[in-house]
Amino acid sequence: MISPDFYGFIAAALTTVAFVPQVIKTCRTKKAKDVSTTMLLMFITGLLFWIIYAIHTHALPVLIANTITFILNVTILMLKLTYSKENSVEETAL
């Protein structure tokens, strides 16, 4: 019989590491125009609330998973904003 925690750990690992390919893709293509800024802002705010919740309830796995996901999503947002600025400068220059 598989422990429910086993599924929980796989779930937490996958929903955390999932954002690494997005970071890599955005770095490689230097584009994130199709990624919704509103989604990123809402998701990042939600993760911040998960971090506050984890601190209050001393839930270390929740804290670790959400902190990593938070860092990855802030990175995606920063990359998106940087590249959209660069692209608009290039377009103006052309």
Place this chain on the structure above:
Amino acid sequence: MISPDFYGFIAAALTTVAFVPQVIKTCRTKKAKDVSTTMLLMFITGLLFWIIYAIHTHALPVLIANTITFILNVTILMLKLTYSKENSVEETAL
């Protein structure tokens, strides 16, 4: 004193509803080229494991939040695949 559950509910609501703007944006622009397919596949698989975990532990809030997030992300993946197919057909036709 604010209950930790209060932060938990806000967190769950935000990290779930966050994907609605992405669905709307993708429907509107008919493009999701910059959204990583690997991210979507890993995230969806992770959500599936959260659903299994929630069923095993009878965690109803976890089940509801992750089921909605799962449906929204499958929708984003389907839209991405549909539009990338349509765009490649258009490019071939041109």
